[in-house]
Every structure is written in structure tokens, then in C-alpha cells.
Amino acid sequence: MNDSHETSPITPPITPPMIEVLLNGAAHQLASGSTVSSLLDQLPIEPTAVAVERNRQIVPRSLHSSTVIEVGDHLEVVTIVGGG
Amino acid sequence: MNTETTRETDTRPDPLVLGDRTFRSRLLVGTGKYSDHETMNAALAASGCEVVTVAIRRVDLSSEDNLLTHLDRDRYFLLPNTAGCFNAEDAIRVCHLSRELGLGDWVKLEVLGDKQTLLPDPIGTLDACKTLVAEGFKVLVYSSDDPVMALRLQDAGATSVMPAGSPIGSGQGILNRNNLAIILEQLDVPVIIDAGVGTASDVTIAMELGAEGVLLNTGIAGAQDPISMAHAMRHALDAGWYAARAGRIPRRRYAQASSPTEGVLGE
Numbered sequence: 001m002n003d004s005h006e007t008s009p010i011t012p013p014i015t016p017p018m019i020e021v022l023l024n025g026a027a028h029q030l031a032s033g034s035t036v037s038s039l040l041d042q043l044p045i046e047p048t049a050v051a052v053e054r055n056r057q058i059v060p061r062s063l064h065s066s067t068v069i070e071v072g073d074h075l076e077v078v079t080i081v082g083g084g
Numbered sequence: 085m086n087t088e089t090t091r092e093t094d095t096r097p098d099p100l101v102l103g104d105r106t107f108r109s110r111l112l113v114g115t116g117k118y119s120d121h122e123t124m125n126a127a128l129a130a131s132g133c134e135v136v137t138v139a140i141r142r143v144d145l146s147s148e149d150n151l152l153t154h155l156d157r158d159r160y161f162l163l164p165n166t167a168g169c170f171n172a173e174d175a176i177r178v179c180h181l182s183r184e185l186g187l188g189d190w191v192k193l194e195v196l197g198d199k200q201t202l203l204p205d206p207i208g209t210l211d212a213c214k215t216l217v218a219e220g221f222k223v224l225v226y227s228s229d230d231p232v233m234a235l236r237l238q239d240a241g242a243t244s245v246m247p248a249g250s251p252i253g254s255g256q257g258i259l260n261r262n263n264l265a266i267i268l269e270q271l272d273v274p275v276i277i278d279a280g281v282g283t284a285s286d287v288t289i290a291m292e293l294g295a296e297g298v299l300l301n302t303g304i305a306g307a308q309d310p311i312s313m314a315h316a317m318r319h320a321l322d323a324g325w326y327a328a329r330a331g332r333i334p335r336r337r338y339a340q341a342s343s344p345t346e347g348v349l350g351e
Contacts, residue, residue: 024142044148051140051184056177058184076142078181080151082124083139083167084114084252084279084301 019071028075036064036075043077050079097325100297102274103222103243105190107134107161111287111321112276114301118310121154127304128160130314136160137192137299139167140178140185163224165192170205172212179216191216192246192299194226202252206233210240217241226278229263231270238273245273246299249290250280253302257286261293268294284313284320291324292332 017032023039030039036059040047052059053076059067069075100107113133118124128136138151155162164182166175172195179191195212197205204226210233216223217240224244225237234245247267250256257280258264268275274296281287281300290298298321307313 024145043143043145045143045150046148046153049150049152049185050143051181053181058180060184077145078140078185079143080138080162080164080185080187081141082115082118082151083165084116084137084299 019069021069021071021073021075023075024077030069032071034069036067036069039069039075040064040077045079050077052077095322097322100274102224105161108132109134109318110291110297110325111318112137112163112297112299113304113314113317114299115151115155116301117305121151123310124305125154125156127310127314130311130318131304132318134159134161135163135299137163137165137301138187139165140181161190162187163190163192166194166212168196169194170196170199170208172208172215175208175212176215179219179221183221189220190222190224190243192224192226203248204228206230206236209233210236213237213240213242224276229260229267231263231266234267234271234275238271242273244276244296245271246276246278248279249277249286252279253306254280255282255303255306256280257282258289258293261289264290264293264295281317284316287317287320288324288327291321292328294328297321 018029019032021028021030036052040050052064054067055074097110100110109132111131111133112135113128113131114137115124116139118127136155164187166178169175169178175193175195182191183189193209193212193216195205195208196202206228209225209227213223213225222243224246225242227233227237227245227247229247234247237245247264249258276297276299277290277295278299281298281303283303287298300317304310304314304317
């Protein structure tokens, strides 16, 4: 029933703009406005098993949900592994 | 039960006292290099250890597997190390992350000076030790077998000084008994021999010298049968601990008969 001559409206993307950060030394895209908590939620590891640094400063667990990640942030997410 | 019976049946060395903590085993075992978590846990159990060392690294973003889910925190005391750090700043940073991870204030400090020998950088180690002690950490510090350095680390407030028997993972055992004996004689803080153990007799030698404990990883994890080796290490440690307190006989050049020299037939 579409008229091939009719121009369909262009739907703007509803996804939020993305920003790029450095996560554990590699470029990583995430939604603008993401918090440390929302980043950790996307990772397969349990958030309770990690510690987070943002630009060389530790982000205490109590501040994960209120700390907004900004473009270009250097993030380190660490955990324990086997070692001597 | 009389004293003699107690001595015969009580086959465990005294517990290890470090700072304000008491540990039932004097063997401290690393969690690295095992083929799988099951082997690791079986070896840890066979070793009888209570303190296990762990490393802190970047999360593998593609894996949900995590060592924390494989270690029984009620059974083992996790001692995070600063392995892989080549300056004081990096080592202190790792200790801060460890604290944030909920591992507390106890750390095994190592600041390495050379990638091939993995020998410690004494200056970086001392600097990091001072800072961490001031920040309230309980620092168990990896050192070379230099007695002067060991004293400096004690003066810096280390909870334990942990000289290497030989280079990390080398399996060469105790290379300089004389230096270790001097360290053990001169230090007041507990001394734990930390590296180079290749087999059970190395642990016994360390304990016979008077060490308070032995920390090892590769000697067990790298053995063809890690569980048997863990078992061996446990008993070797106990053997050395008892021997060190039993008052060994002096070495003599010539034989001394064990049986009476009188009453031999035919005389």
C-alpha cells in the first residue's frame, strides 16, 4: 500500500550519543552519561569482585552509582588472579 | 594425659604469629600457575596452608570467571601481592586497589629491579615499605638475602621480612645459607623464606635454619603432581621446624660408634 513515490520520514536514532574512554588500556565505547555502576553492569564479572580507578583515583564502591564517566576518562577495573 | 604422651601425639608445630594474627600453618602458598582451579584447591588443601597469595590484575573483559569464586574465604587468608611492580609508586597503587577490593591491610610487597632475575629493587622496596607502613598496611616484604637490607626493612616497620632462598621460580632452593642464618639471627620480626623452593628438602633446610615459615608457589604448582608435592611440602616444613628445636648433633670428621664398644664377642 506504500506509494513508492512517497518520501518516508527519516527516524532519528533514539540511542544516546556514545563517548569513548580508555578501559583497561583499550578504547571502549559507552553511552554518554554512564556511571561506573552502569559500566560494571555491562561486564561479565560480578561488580563486588572488582576495584575501579578513574584517572588514577580509586572510585570507592559507595560512589560507583553516582560517578559519571566522562569522555576520555582512563578507567582501570581490576580483580584478583592467581599469583605467588 | 602426661607430658610425654602429649609430645608424642602432638605432631603440629606451634602456630605462626605475624603481627596481631595467628596462623595455624607456617606454609604460605601461592595461587598462580595451576592447570585449573580444582588442582589448585586440592593442592592448597594438601599443603595445609592458611595464607594464600594472590595477584591483582586488570579484569578480563570477556570472561566471567574469577578466582574469588574458587577460593574459600572462610578457610584461606588472602594475601595480595604487588608482583609485576618495578617501582614503589606502582606497588603502592596496587596496595590501595587491594584495600578497595576488600582484602584488608595485609600485603606481600615486592618491588622488582630486574626482569630476568626478578630480584628486588632494594631502594624501591624500602621506599614503598615506609609509605605503606605509614598508611597502616601490614607489610610482608620480599627481599634479597642481604642481611643489611633485611635489617633496614625491619626498621621500616615490616611485619615480616621475606628473603629469597634463590630467584623466584628458579627451583634452586637455598643458595646462601650463611646470609639467611645471619638474617635469622639478627632480626626480631618473623622471617619467612619466600622464593626459589624446588622441592620438599628446600623447605626443611629453610626451617632448620630457623625460619618462621616458607612461602612458595611454583615448587607446588609446577610439579608434575602438585597435590603430592603440596603434601610433601607440608611435612617437610614440620620436619624442619621440629629439627630446628631438637638440638642436632655436631658434625664430626670421623665415625662414632652407635653401639657399645665394650662387651664385643671375641675380645
